[in-house]
Structures are given as structure tokens and as C-alpha cells.
Amino acid sequence: MARIKLTIEYDGTDYVGWQVQPNGVSVQQQVESALQQLLGSPVRVHSSGRTDAGVHALGMVCHLDTQRDLPLSAWRDGLNRFLPIAIAVRQAEFAADDFHARYSAKGKRYRYTLLRDDVRSPLQRRTSWQVRQSLDLQLMTLAAQTFVGVHDFAAFRTSGCAAETTQREVFAVEMIEEGRLLHIDISGSGFLKNMVRMMVGTLVEVGRGKRPPEDVAKLLKNDRQIKPALTAPAQGLCLLEVWY
Structure with missing residues (x-):
């Protein structure tokens, strides 16, 4: 075998x-x-x-x-x-006989791609989220660093998530500019259902000026008075790699 x-x-x-x-x-x-x-x-x-x-x-x-x-x-x-x-x-x-694709994994890295353009891109439409408004990268970067570390991400999962615990560790959140594209690379020990998309949606709202960077810390503390995290569209997300 x-x-x-x-x-x-x-x-x-x-x-x-x-x-x-x-x-x-x-x-x-x-x-x-x-x-x-x-x-x-x-x-x-x-x-x-x-x-x-x-x-x-x-x-x-x-x-x-x-x-x-x-x-x-x-x-x-x-x-x-x-x-x-x-x-x-x-x-x-x-x-090896004891290797398991899921249980042997040490971490994963996802990339979410934003298209910063007023005009739609036929070539990018399947792999990015078009954001017409300008984004404040400085504020987004500030908010993104709040995600790094071990936190309770209960506010960053959608219904139907079967995870036994909502505590996860995020290793890094990086912003990478490539012309009109903005890649947000997120690596961590594991992720809840729609967790990355909700993290990105929240960062975009920060970049648009629709919520302050401090909201990330409040969401991680399950502050019920804070507006729920926005879920970014699926097509911008890509699983880049799994570490073993």
C-alpha cells in the first residue's frame, strides 16, 4: 500500500x-x-x-x-x-504512511486580490474583487497587524462553520501592490469558514474609511456593539500553499 x-x-x-x-x-x-x-x-x-x-x-x-x-x-x-x-x-x-493532508498541516497561506480600478477588467474578473473607491493602505496595514497572533476569531466566521474552537493563530498579513492590483497575503495555523474573506472585507471597509482600524480589536473581543465583518466576494481568494 x-x-x-x-x-x-x-x-x-x-x-x-x-x-x-x-x-x-x-x-x-x-x-x-x-x-x-x-x-x-x-x-x-x-x-x-x-x-x-x-x-x-x-x-x-x-x-x-x-x-x-x-x-x-x-x-x-x-x-x-x-x-x-x-x-x-x-x-x-x-x-509517509503517517502523513495526512489535513492533520499533518502546520499552516496555510491565502492570497486575496483586489482590483483598484473604476473600470472593470474582463481578464481579472474571475480572480479579483473590483474596488472602485480609493483605499488608504496605511490604515489598512495598521488594522491588519491587529490580526497577527493568537485570537478568538468567532466574529470572523459564517454560519455553518463546524470548527470545535474559534481560536486561531495568524502568522502574518502582508499588503503587496502590483499596479492596479493589491494582494493581501494571510498566513496562519488554520482558518474558519469564510474567515479570510471576512478579514479582507473588514480591511477594505477600513481602507474606504467606513470603519476605524480599532474595530478589528473590538471584533476580536466579540464586541456586539460593533458592526459585523463584511464578507469579501469569493472570486478574489486563492489558497497559495499548505505547510507541513
């Missing part, structure tokens, strides 16, 4: 998310379908986590167990022959 680790890139625009769901086609469903075509029998993959409908990934990690003795090139190139154009296996590796 061999354990195979796959690193997968996908455009999540047309999928209901990573996880198999009854209301549409998921990325996991497509990966498992490709595996069945490659191996001739059903296979279940275990991922490092979930991404919501419309969210993308450059480095989603999953693993599977198999008795088939295939070279790594077959796990990558063979699977890619059966996968739709929006999904690709970037890397295939043999993993």
Missing part, C-alpha cells in the same frame, strides 16, 4: 467548492472521477481543508492510498489527462 500526496491547482469559478456536495459539481468530485478513470476503481481523497464555491487554489493538497504500483509521472500526467481544463495536478509525491 502506498500513500500518494497530490498538490492541485484549480480555478474554482464553476465549482461548488472543493468538497463533494449534493448541489453541484465539486473539485474533489472531479479529482476522484479522474482517479477512477486512471485506476479503474473508486478512490477517496483526503484534503488539507475545504474551499468555498468560487474560491481558487494554487496549492491545495490531498492524499490517497493505493495498491497500484505506478510511477509519479502517472499520478501527475495521467490524472491531468482525465481532469477538466480548470483543474490540474501540479505535483505528485510519495508520502
